[in-house]
Amino acid sequence: MTDQLVGAAPAAPPADPEAGAKRTARRRRWRLTGLVLLGWVAMFALWEYGSWWFGSRLLPRPLEVFQAGVEIVESGNFVTDFSASVLKTFAGFAVAAAVGAPIGYLMGRYNYWRAFFHDGVTIAGTIPAIVYAVMSLIVFGLSNLGPILAVALVSAPYIALNVAEGIRGVDKSLITMSEAFGRSSQQIRREVLLPTIVPFIFAAIRMCFAVAWKVEALTEVFGGRNGVGFQIRTEYQLYDIAAVLAWMFLFIVFMLIIERLVLAKSEARLLAWRPQERSSAL
Amino acid sequence: MAVLTIKNLAKTFNVGTPKASRVLDDISFDVRGGTFVSIVGPSGCGKSTLLNIISGVEEHTSGDISLTSDAGGPARMGYVFQDPRLLPWRSVMKNMMYVQDDRSEATVSRAKKYLDMVGLAKNADFFPGQLSGGMQQRVGIARAFAVEPDLLLMDEPFSHLDAITARGLRAQLQDIWAQSKKTVVFVTHDVVEAVELSDRIIVLQPGGRIYEDITIDLPRPRRQTDPTVATLQAEVLGRLETMKAMSRTASAVA
Numbered sequence: 189m190t191d192q193l194v195g196a197a198p199a200a201p202p203a204d205p206e207a208g209a210k211r212t213a214r215r216r217r218w219r220l221t222g223l224v225l226l227g228w229v230a231m232f233a234l235w236e237y238g239s240w241w242f243g244s245r246l247l248p249r250p251l252e253v254f255q256a257g258v259e260i261v262e263s264g265n266f267v268t269d270f271s272a273s274v275l276k277t278f279a280g281f282a283v284a285a286a287v288g289a290p291i292g293y294l295m296g297r298y299n300y301w302r303a304f305f306h307d308g309v310t311i312a313g314t315i316p317a318i319v320y321a322v323m324s325l326i327v328f329g330l331s332n333l334g335p336i337l338a339v340a341l342v343s344a345p346y347i348a349l350n351v352a353e354g355i356r357g358v359d360k361s362l363i364t365m366s367e368a369f370g371r372s373s374q375q376i377r378r379e380v381l382l383p384t385i386v387p388f389i390f391a392a393i394r395m396c397f398a399v400a401w402k403v404e405a406l407t408e409v410f411g412g413r414n415g416v417g418f419q420i421r422t423e424y425q426l427y428d429i430a431a432v433l434a435w436m437f438l439f440i441v442f443m444l445i446i447e448r449l450v451l452a453k454s455e456a457r458l459l460a461w462r463p464q465e466r467s468s469a470l
Numbered sequence: 471m472a473v474l475t476i477k478n479l480a481k482t483f484n485v486g487t488p489k490a491s492r493v494l495d496d497i498s499f500d501v502r503g504g505t506f507v508s509i510v511g512p513s514g515c516g517k518s519t520l521l522n523i524i525s526g527v528e529e530h531t532s533g534d535i536s537l538t539s540d541a542g543g544p545a546r547m548g549y550v551f552q553d554p555r556l557l558p559w560r561s562v563m564k565n566m567m568y569v570q571d572d573r574s575e576a577t578v579s580r581a582k583k584y585l586d587m588v589g590l591a592k593n594a595d596f597f598p599g600q601l602s603g604g605m606q607q608r609v610g611i612a613r614a615f616a617v618e619p620d621l622l623l624m625d626e627p628f629s630h631l632d633a634i635t636a637r638g639l640r641a642q643l644q645d646i647w648a649q650s651k652k653t654v655v656f657v658t659h660d661v662v663e664a665v666e667l668s669d670r671i672i673v674l675q676p677g678g679r680i681y682e683d684i685t686i687d688l689p690r691p692r693r694q695t696d697p698t699v700a701t702l703q704a705e706v707l708g709r710l711e712t713m714k715a716m717s718r719t720a721s722a723v724a
């Protein structure tokens with residue numbers, strides 16, 4: 189009997205001094221989850237009501253949209269369209285970075301170039317995205333280049349301004365250090381300036397991403413030859429509103445996943461040296 | 471043989487403008503190979519400016535500087551700054567290699583050797599942000615030694631550290647220097663530190679002239695607890711006080 193007690197003692201959980209605080213935290217988490225669920229339920233209820241009010245031909249019911257989505261996923265051809273849209277979005281970013289980063293570099297490095305570019309770039313950044321979409325359609329008409337141009341036009345000013353900001357904030361003492369050790373200006377550009385601006389390019393791309401893929405899809409709706417926007421146009425011409433909505437929702441979900449996984453992860457990896465990034469990267 | 475020769479060096483900032491100010495005035499001295507020379511003087515007397523001119527980061531207004539290297543060719547220089555100045559996005563080892571001219575195996579093992587000498591061999595793959603301030607400064611010291619410089623410049627490398635860390639690093643610096651026998655020009659405003667480390671102390675006075683050139687002939691390694699070290703420290707400190715008092719009277723008269 190005594191033996192058993194002695195044997196059991198270590199297995200008993202030690203009194204946790206933080207137990208009270210943990211319980212409170214857990215309760216708060218539950219309450220938050222409950223509210224999130226309630227929000228979803230309310231949204232679907234409103235939607236159901238809306239499709240009853242407008243008629244399900246005009247606004248299909250959630251279940252119909254869900255079924256349309258399942259059909260799209262099962263047919264499998266969404267993969268080509270999604271990857272086409274994503275590729276076009278990233279091609280647009282690439283063009284924007286190729287044009288915007290050098291401009292930003294000049295603006296950050298030299299006051300003359302700053303004077304030259306500043307107003308133009310600022311104005312370009314203020315023009316609404318829809319204007320760029322229309323401009324791209326006018327330039328390229330029915331082509332895959334339109335969406336790429338639209339994304340590039342929307343993003344380039346942000347990238348330029350952010351890179352300029354980054355270059356201006358470069359740690360001058362690191363440049364002095366490099367010179368004292370006889371490093372070439374090419375080495376300084378590669379090892380000091382470039383790493384300084386990478387986080388700023390990322391910040392710009394993340395800032396633009398939300399706008400960029402919407403502009404991309406929009407441009408596809410009017411001028412695309414493939415991609416999600418093109419599918420939305422096709423379904424619209426067939427007057428299949430449920431499919432239009434399904435394509436849209438699938439694309440939103442897909443883009444959110446890309447943003448969370450691809451962008452955030454690659455950023456965390458590239459910026460692993462930053463103390464605040466490290467914890468999330470590991 | 472003299473590694474560094476400076477003749478009638480002068481430096482004026484903002485030449486030809488109303489803001490023109492002479493910071494260094496008629497500085498001449500030379501530094502023999504393998505010696506440890508300290509430059510001390512009150513704040514603002516031009517110590518950092520002198521070091522930057524020697525390293526080539528800053529231009530001088532008049533006078534001559536010549537550097538000779540053992541190998542012939544251009545002289546290699548190492549620089550330890552007041553702050554570590556490491557690339558935050560590169561690991562410790564990559565920081566060590568950044569200032570090297572080649573990636574050969576010999577160079578890599580030399581970088582490792584000096585990292586080991588400052589006790590950071592285990593931290594080669596860390597980012598600077600993962601190290602304490604003192605550890606980062608040690609990387610800065612190892613980095614400068616690892617380029618095997620003909621001339622090693624140090625600008626108040628311990629002034630940002632707490633007293634205990636600074637003392638530990640001073641002892642470490644003495645050890646590394648004793649093994650490598652590099653030629654060092656060491657800037658500090660701390661006379662006690664200068665006496666502990668140097669073969670020779672050059673005292674600059676406000677206005678950027680050499681006030682005194684003191685030879686420190688004490689056996690090494692020197693420890694703070696050694697009474698002869700303490701006596702000499704007190705004496706040099708006394709002379710510096712005299713200089714400050716004199717320059718105050720001089721400026722009062724003028």
Ligand SMILES: Nc1ncnc2c1ncn2[C@@H]1O[C@H](COP(=O)(O)OP(=O)(O)OP(=O)(O)O)[C@@H](O)[C@H]1O
Pocket residue numbers: 483484491493512513514515516517518519520659
């Ligand atoms: N780029 C510059 N332009 C104009 N004046 C300068 C410049 N750099 C330094 N000075 C001036 O030169 C003088 C000497 O500066 P320096 O940094 O060499 O002093 P220091 O002896 O290193 O002082 P401390 O011990 O405080 O580091 C100071 O009066 C400073 O104002």
Ligand SMILES: [Mg+2]
Pocket residue numbers: 517518519625
């Ligand atoms: Mg200084």
